[in-house]
């Protein structure tokens with residue numbers, strides 16, 4: 001297997017293979033949704049209050065890393081509100097007409113989910129403002145001086161936006177969300193619970209210690225956990241093991257080049273580049289991207305959040321620095337490779 005393939009395994013971004021898996025593994029109710037306790041408590045109140053008032057939910061924005069459960073929560077909200085959900089994404093909405101067609105097909109109480117909402121183009125965003133605020137769709141009919149604005153009434157819908165990059169959402173759009181929720185990385189114990197739950201659904205036999213092993217390598221991210229579980233299952237199956245034990249899990253993860261702290265080949269390469277070429281930093285993210293040959297956005301969205309969260313990398317005003325833990329883990333003495 002190539003390193004590029006192995007990189008995909010730890011990518012928190014959704015891959016085509018995830019789509020089918022997601023259908024089975026997505027929790028359907030808040031009760032089944034593991035972790036994010038504070039957020040869940042807030043959501044419960046948010047949902048209950050809207051139900052009591054018999055009004056649609058306020059528009060809500062979820063932000064957080066890839067694979068932490070933003071889409072899942074949006075479906076859960078629709079389920080809990082007993083309403084339908086229409087799903088689209090920022091990049092999919094190319095023309096104003098695309099959005100207008102969706103908006104006019106909604107019903108009172110429907111949820112419109114826009115994934116990657118930071119990637120909406122400006123002209124579409126402007127159509128959203130009156131839609132969100134006044135449930136109105138302003139269409140420009142005709143051209144030049146004879147152009148007129150035609151206002152259509154829309155049903156009272158709820159917009160749920162999801163984004164991995166909240167800072168890229170324009171302030172006027174952000175201000176129109178009544179509720180903003182952040183999803184955080186999960187505890188390893190929660191990821192372990194998710195691994196066991198998924199194993200149960202997929203009828204995979206796995207020992208607790210093996211689940212713990214998978215959880216530790218999952219970048220605190222449910223999507224990665226589910227993907228690793230499937231890879232470990234494949235490995236066990238090929239080696240004729242009916243039940244996954246700790247040793248099999250370790251061997252499978254080793255083959256995927258994921259070490260016991262969850263770092264993969266590229267994580268380690270980024271850190272060793274930082275240590276060897278830049279004396280551990282500080283170095284700007286752009287320079288680091290050029291030096292490692294990795295895409296800047298990929299470093300920022302996939303590698304860096306985990307490296308920071310697990311204490312290998314620090315982000316300072318002057319740039320990125322490798323922490324003592326990074327030196328230790330990769331076998332460097334401060335300043336000198338062994």
Ligand SMILES: Nc1ncnc2c1ncn2[C@@H]1O[C@H](COP(=O)(O)OP(=O)(O)O)[C@@H](O)[C@H]1O
Nearest residue numbers: 022025026034066067068069070071072222223
């Ligand atoms: N809290 C959770 N409990 C159980 N499974 C989860 C949880 N959050 C996410 N998942 C699983 O992880 C996968 C990715 O979640 P998703 O909602 O698509 O993430 P996002 O939209 O934030 O990228 C889903 O298929 C779901 O099975």
Ligand SMILES: [Mg+2]
Nearest residue numbers: 070071072115
């Ligand atoms: Mg999603």
